Amino acid sequence: MSTAKKQEFVTIIKRIMRKISDDVIKQNQMPILDLPKIGYDNTIWSDEKRMLTTGDKKIEVSPDSVKKIPTFAQYLVMANAVKKLLDEDMESTIRGMYYATLSNVGDDKNKQKFWTGQEDSDNAIKAVELLTGIPREEFSVTSKPKGMISGPIKLRVGGDIIDCNLGSRATSQLIPTNMGDVQIDDVKADFVMVVEKDTVLNNIRKSGFIQKYNAILLTGSGEPDRATRMMVKILNEQWKKPVVVFADADPWGLGIALRYKIGSESLSYDSERLVTPDAQVLGMMFSDIYQYNIPEVARLTASDEDINRAHDMKKKPWMQNKQWQKELNLFLNKKEKCELDAFFKHGFKYLSETYLPQKLRMVGLI
């Protein structure tokens, strides 16, 4: 991480703290923290940018009520903790920050925890991001690496080189969470393929798919973390590699696939850094269940939650093309879902040697 960014962060935090202190001591007025509102009701679909963005709604956090004093305290404590982290030139995960700031509030008679759980402190970290306008990777707060990458690409982190193309089919590399420090070298692939889960990725890698089609394989292992999304975006926009996404044929899987393409409500303020609007979601389509004759035993019955989510999705502006509407209608009719792993029922190599090539051929990538 650049020292300049750190410096910027510290300056902003000091400015905020100074402002609060001045408000209280000199002006004798309630200090207020202005934050953009994050959540479903302040998330807007931008047709222009083809991604979810944050609306103009603001929330003001101010210690003017008994209910809000804890929140206000949490934000300041977290901001101060991050400053300390930078002062010590250390890195921490979000969980680490949670532990670093754990404490009890109150006396013996009435006691409660400063954080009710890690979600509270994650929230405060988010607030610090929003207050400073600096994403947390850049102030050294990261999460556990989750994303995996495999293929003809080299990553430089500090002085180290991570070669993701080890020439074998043996393993994948974790995507470093501090993407700000990562330089990408030697991208020799023709395209990037993102799959939902690491199990599927392993299967595809083992089959020699990378070598055969000259592809980079990526996965976010479920819900992708920020680093994975950034990696996809960089490969697509800086290295001009087409990106295709494969996820399970169910509303949740589709949601994950869309996370790469349009972003998410909870991170809508950071979409510009994370979203790859040109990514193509190729599968697994609901129609594939029937087209590829997934046997009934490998299909799953949709839950009520799935159905609701599908109904919801159908109305989203980014789902308004004919193909998606057709797919969702099919799902709502059949009420059946299916995982990518179901192709293993047709044989362990079916997915990588039959299904994926067929799909990729359809869009002219191979």
Added chain:
Amino acid sequence: MPNKSASTVLNPAEDQVKVEIEELKKDNSQSTTKLEKYKIIYNKKAESEFFVDNSALAGFTGERILYMAIRELIENSLDSCESFSILPSIKISLKIFDQANDLWMLACEDNGTGINSDKLPIAVCSFLTSAKYMEKQQRGLFGVGLKMVAAFSTKDTDFPIKVWNKSIDEQDEYYFELRTDIGTNKPIVLSKKLLPKQHSRIQDTSGFRIEVILRAKLLPITKNKIYEYVSETSIVNPYSSITFETDDGIFQFNRRTSIMPSPAQEILPHPSDMDLKTLKKAISKFQTQKMSLPKILSSSFQKLSYEKAKDIVTNTGLSLKTPTGDFSEHDLIKIVNICKKTKFQNPNTDHLSPIGREVLTIGMMSEYTIVSNKGNDNTEVTVTAQAQAPSQAQAQATAEKPILNNANPNPQVADDNVTASTIESEQSEESTPTPMPTPTPLKNSLSKSNFSVKVLKPVLTTYTSRTCVINNRPTVVETGLAYGGDIPSFKLYRFANKIPLLYDEGSDVAREVISEVEINKMGITKKQAKEQFSVNKESKKDRAIEVLPLHIFFHICSTKIPYKTAGKESIASEGELKYYMKSSLSELYRKLSTQIRKELKLKEAENKIRLYKHYLPFIVDSINESLGSKNSKLNESFTKLIENHLSKKPQIDIDIGNASSADSPLPVQTSQEMDLADVDLESDIQEAQLIKETKDIQKTKDIQKTKDIQKTKDIQKTKTTAFSKPNLNKLERKKKANKKVDPSLAGKLSKVDPTKNVTKNKKPKGTIKKLIIKGKGTTNKKNKSLAMKTSVNRAKTNKSFNKPQNQNQSKTKEVQSTIDSYSKRVNKGKKK
């Protein structure tokens, strides 16, 4: 007995016999030594002597003498008043008379019926002489109590018992000086005077006053019991006025109602309770009249018609024609046997006089209690004890120590001391409790004393009663609860026939009942009770119920109370008594649940709110650390700022809070509805209203905020809130209305009517098409259409978010709820 020398055992009346025996002895002294050795002497003992020798039978033991004496006198007075429905006014006085010799002067005056002056000496002095030998509920039953007091006075002192008496059937007041002849169970009348009007002592139309000197030691524990006894008597007899004068001052227990429970009526015995004795008694009563056996039966027992009596006699095979006098015991026992097997209607309860809902509620609503200032009181008593007898003082001091240290083995006493101290502190806060009939403690005498009368007003009382048959006798179980308010801690009150039971609580059936009825009948868990109601967390009591500010009252009336011991201080779990008590208590717990749950919520909220102060150091430290400087002013200014802010706010806040809660009985729902309303407007006219919106959000926030503060307020002043409701309600509605008909937005509103939104919701397809068409316009319009759609969706999404919103209404928490749902999805992903 045989070892005792004959002369001390025998009564003077039997002197003759004694002499004869002794003569016999002399005659045969030499020849029949063996006979003499095994000679057993049988003596008759007077009732008075028997009771004095076995005073424990009547509860007169050691340190309890004064307690029992006061008890007997008060009970007699109350019985005497109630039998003629006279509202009792009782004055009792217990004062040290001769400290060196432990002599106490005990006086009791009432406005009851008095005693016919001819009968008075016997009634006061002769054991087993009573006007109460009948089948009805009375406090006294045996004709022992008063006589015991008189006998003890005679036994231990040479003072006469002084009695002033104005009987209801006489015009004049008489003055007596009496002593008991313990050896013969006969009164000794030292003096009987007709008092002229000007010397009259008794002001009421009738009455009775007794003054006795008793020798006894008054330990602090007994004194507490006496005070407790008088207090509790005033609680179950709120229609009586009791003045209690002691060396600690005068305690006045006011009459709080003029309603008296209807007096008990004498009734005939129930046939299922018949035995040979009752049957023979009934027959002998009608001996002179020539009546047939069935006729006698039907007029001597209740629920037994002539026809039924005839059937019973016929069933025994006895001839109806035999004159009743000719039946042998062998014949009569057959009747008893049949009666035991026959089913009769349940006995009636006219002979019982339960307190009743109305009267007990009045008693519970204003509990008069004598409270003590524990520290000083005990030391004072210790001093007097030392002055009395140096040799005994040592022992006494050690005996008193447990009380001083509050570690007395008797939990009752320990409890009391705690109670007293808490009340003391409460009293200092609110100088004058405003009870309906103000207690009139004589301030002068009481201000110096360590004891005072305190009126406890609970916030809630409940009552229930059950009638059942225990011991073959109809029994009424009355149960009451008094909760909250001035009540500082848990206490169990036990009464039997309106007499407070103070000793042996641990072995009483009521104790079992309380420990067996689960606290969750109140709708709260043990854990909640302990956490939220414990006064201090260290001394966690075992039973959750005992941390509640709750007084439980059990009153059992019957002519045959199943006492556990001869002392009549605890009730045994006889028959179905426990079952009825449990079901009563459960019922009352349920009635309490609304209130207690409300309080629990308030307490939880209050505890949370109290925490805010502890957050300030976090804020201040963070700022100081970040700035790398320590501004000492920051803490001070911040605290001041927030405290000022919070203390100013509630005034307005409460109003809004009220307005919203006035719309619907469920405040939480209302806030949600309002939220939704706001959201609808916001999204429909999003761009035009951006500035407005932020205000809206603030407003909703404010409302939520107010609720919190309102809660705090509620705790402080429950009553103040109600006033401004209707007006502000209107205001609030106006505000809403204004918002909706804002002319600058009218155009937009008509385009995107909220009602259309609803229909759109029903036909999603149509909406989508429309939206797509709109989407082809400018970006602005596109954005708007999107917003509209999200608003449509939101109705649904909102539902899923309702719960978290409910709990943490703060808007900032919404971020969290979104994150929650995301983390769910992530988890779901992981599972795959």
